Amino acid sequence: MHSAIVTGATGITGSAIVHHLVKDSSYDKIYSFSRSNPGYKDNKIEHVTLDLQSSAQDMAKSLEGVSAEYIYFCAYLVPNDPSQLSQVNATLLSNFLEALVLTGATKRIKRFILTCGFKQYGVHIGPGKQPLLEDDPLLEKNAGGVSWPPIFYYGQQRILAEAAQKGSWEWVATLPEDVLGYARGNFMNEATSLGLYCAVSKALPGSELPYIGSKANYFAFNCWTSANLHAKFCLWAAMAPGAGNQIFNVMNGDTESFQNLWPRLAARFGCRIPDPMFPNGGVPDTKGFKNYESSTIRLQNKPPLKVAASALGLSADSVAEDPPTLFLQVDPEKWAKREDVNKAWGTLRDKYNLDQKAWDKATWDFLTMTLGRDWSCVASMSKARKLGWTGYADTWDELEETLQILEKEGVLPLLDQLKRDF
Template identity: 40%
Template sequence: MPSAIVTGATGILGQEIFKELSKCGDRWDQIYALSRPADYVFFAAYMQKDDEVEATRVNGDMLAAFCKALEINGCATKIKRFILVTGAKNYGVHLGCVKIPMEETDPWLPEPLFLPNFDYRQQRILQDFARRNSVEWVVTYSGEVFGFAKGNFMNLAIAIGIYAAVSKELGNELVFPGAEEFYSNVTMFTDAGLHAQFCNWAALEPKAANQAFNTVNGDAESWMNLWPKVARDFGLSVPADQFSRPAPLASEKALQAQPPLSVAAKTAGLEGTCNLPQSYIRQRIDLVWKAMAEKHGLDASALEKASWAFAGFAWGRDYNVVQSMSRARKLGWTDYKDSWDNLKGVLDGLREAKVIPSA
């Protein structure tokens, strides 16, 4: 059944529309009413666009329109704090080798030397809105997120789950589909639930006002450690010679020729030492997945919708990705999530939701 949004649901006409739709449970599945002002705003809307210029335009325009609407209807001055959700793209992790650890005080990458960054545009929009309306703000910089929302397939864990499930169906071992260099490099993740807890804390913590925060699980991980655990979770093994095998399905993904680390390279004594990855593996498993979906009652569209391009990029890097949590820790944030427990929980959730087969 369809769902509906009713704006102005406390007005004379809007209220009656809401009441009428609410009576018809056989016609409307869910009805969302939008009207009341609020003290705190959490903005996590995001639209995926492969082109960085287009991503900057679309995601910036969404936030700008939202802020403008708050000002037009008089809600803006009632807001106490506005929390904006962004990510490690703030540091240019999608462009190449970055400074480690990444800290909130690191300079933004200059344009036009680097591609437009929608995180920057959104933060400028938020800060301008906050100044005009005397509103406090908080920005979060998450790492690679492990989480699951029904109907949303933009998740590295879904790509992992499908890849492992198909490997099992074919009787294969679980070969890591990425760069050998990145397999042993350090990376960091963000549990979606832990991020929500952080937003809850940051909204009401007085000392957190008008600051950006890295928001990662708090442990330093590697795929060398995680991948064998994924294999065991699916009843598989990792081949000892996985990186000496040919990769006939490898494709290329061009990254920025000048990596983000170049901004800090001179002061860090690292000029000219960054190598950028050029390829990632994309498995072609359409027919196998279709048969599995029919056999196990799975969502057949999950294969097509899974974030294969992002997974290929994430596993194809040859540089470390480390975000410092010192700023948040100093203000009293102490929560933590083990990244394997995080990933395992998401995989179990995918099984329960019939996105991937039961173990």
């Protein structure tokens, strides 16, 4: 029988891993680590209250007598000062590892699974070479002759690899993209913001559902990751022969586009698809959709494609030189502050007893990036497939399941009621 530790057990990826560990009969002991008790009700689970921002010595006191063969590290902090992101998250991991050394728990570790993400490839900076591969060049300082902004995953992976080598155990880093899932009280989720946008649009006069982002984004191809699929992958990667000391993309396995997903969202919520969807031609620097405010955001850095430009024969091409632009024909942050939008939300909230925190904490800024960019984000799953990974999830099915959970949890109105009343 096996044992596991899950940090960030109240988050979307962490809670999914806990749920799948519970269902796995080969695990008989699961430690859930978080600052608050998630209230898991299973005899396998023992909760440990742990503040990962504390010192290694303080953490060691909380971890006395706690050890496991497999560690799933899903914790992540966003400091108020963005420039501290790398330092804060590197310290988070290094102090935790040092605490395990102090308690002697590292002697039992077989594999340590670190959840990272697609910022590994700089998708928040601009377009990269497609498809994205695990051995693509890192955006290190001066790579391709450019001084790149820091990406905190790199530091974490180095810290983990060094600790694993010293302790004679193995590590795995996963790279999911735009995770679809649910964790109680955690609204850092694309599905939550999209669901709120659709539900409120249904309640607004005309029930029209204009696309938030750019025309280029509407037709771009992207990948998503189900939190459940990611959890299954992590359990597989913990024991798969040959998977140790490696980085893996973790995608659902399909390639999707909002030209397919958006009409399905409209039909699901009973909204009307506008025609034309892009009345201004979808051209950046033009006005927004009808009476909505648009936004054009010019990013500051050259696109990650610059690193591969020479190998691709694009050294002098503007696509590898010019900082990219985000364009939102309906700026989601401005939309969420509109008087008519807040009145419609208030009506839904009061009528269906919805969670106000979901609205207050919705990640509209995340939609700004994911729907405003004009480049695709497609990754290959070949590396994991060659080692035997066969998992697959349909992105629309996963999105719809997440929306259904949000309805049951009182974040979104029940669909039948919403369609009946509006």
